[in-house]
């Protein structure tokens with residue numbers, strides 16, 4: 001019945017109102033990424049789903065919005081700027097984009113602390129072009145260290161935590177010039193130049209009510225190009241496939257002392273309905289031709305019943321997709337039926353995260369409260385159903401002993417014997433805002449001479465902590481011992497490596513060199 005006399009005047013009035021109340025133009029930027037020149041850290045492309053979620057909410061409210069994923073658009077460009085290796089579109093290109101688009105507001109993502117350097121650079125560029133353009137910071141680092149971000153006067157506003165509703169509220173308030181006091185999760189400087197943090201909003205309860213991330217604003221072709229060169233996060237898995245990331249839930253109710261998930265996504269776990277998840281998967285498959293999904297949830301299987309239903313729906317629809325859970329699942333939240341269904345629904349790999357092989361460390365130091373027998377059981381089940389499984393471990397907690405670290409290495413060996421394909425060992429990082437950070441400060445474990453490193457580099461292979469039980473050198477030696485629990489090369493890596501050798505030989509040489517160093521004496 002559209003186009004009838006009844007709808008005509010309504011459309012006309014809406015159009016008139018839209019024109020009359022000119023909406024802000026919004027540009028959301030995922031900055032390039034950079035590391036110090038000497039760092040071996042490989043910068044890979046990731047899809048900025050947080051920005052895409054904010055973008056779709058803004059579109060729903062009729063804002064003109066674009067996303068400029070500088071990291072993806074220039075993933076194959078490397079420049080040396082001020083002793084840093086910068087990957088991504090160069091500053092001039094970003095500047096041109098801002099000038100061309102003429103935004104009223106630029107939102108800048110800062111998902112990682114070591115990416116904050118680039119976020120500040122972008123904010124500076126924006127203000128140089130036109131100081132009247134409003135700048136807004138968001139993302140994990142901005143949420144955790146809002147003062148650090150807002151001390152840079154190039155940032156006007158900052159949203160902590162989930163940004164979908166708060167960004168819309170902020171734009172409305174700025175347009176109507178109304179008070180900012182009641183906008184939950186907003187941080188800003190008041191007229192006296194004092195930084196104000198409004199209280200955090202409650203976690204978004206009805207995730208189904210959010211529009212799907214605005215993938216149509218992301219450079220999907222660039223992610224495919226990057227995947228074909230192994231330049232995407234988790235790129236070895238389903239190497240070169242057209243892929244996307246997806247969140248089916250947010251938050252985690254557990255209290256692991258080193259984990260920062262609750263600071264952004266809260267301890268309230270919220271799952272999308274299986275039907276809503278399936279709808280997004282289908283959109284990705286049919287609209288973008290995507291066949292591989294990284295389910296980025298922190299706790300995909302927390303509600304096993306829901307996870308099973310998602311799998312059943314994927315199977316029923318015969319979508320023929322592949323997927324994995326790169327952030328890990330709780331080994332105590334799966335059973336054999338779920339593993340079977342996951343495999344049948346296209347899951348090609350799960351990651352479990354025992355973190356430590358020492359029950360004392362798990363209970364008293366990191367408070368993970370995970371039964372190691374459950375981890376073994378889950379690994380065995382995965383192998384029984386031909387599902388690749390890898391495990392995450394963390395060592396280097398200050399009160400951990402050398403004996404504890406050896407227990408972790410032994411446990412990793414045991415998992416390998418049960419069929420675990422690979423064990424990752426990271427060095428404990430005291431992320432700002434976590435219980436582990438507070439404890440390290442209180443007890444003097446924080447290595448002040450190194451802590452600044454978290455701003456310039458990923459620190460999962462560098463200790464920022466001092467332990468009374470071992471030196472940095474000893475820890476590094478133990479990590480080399482730990483690395484030997486893994487085979488020199490896994491089947492998945494070998495397959496991907498051969499493909500990469502053809503597509504990007506220079507990169508495979510750099511990658512192999514870094515990897516093989518683990519096995520040198």
Ligand code: SF4
Pocket residue numbers: 252253254255256259260261298299330
């Ligand atoms: S480490 Fe995993 S289980 Fe622990 S709090 Fe973080 S997300 Fe939850």
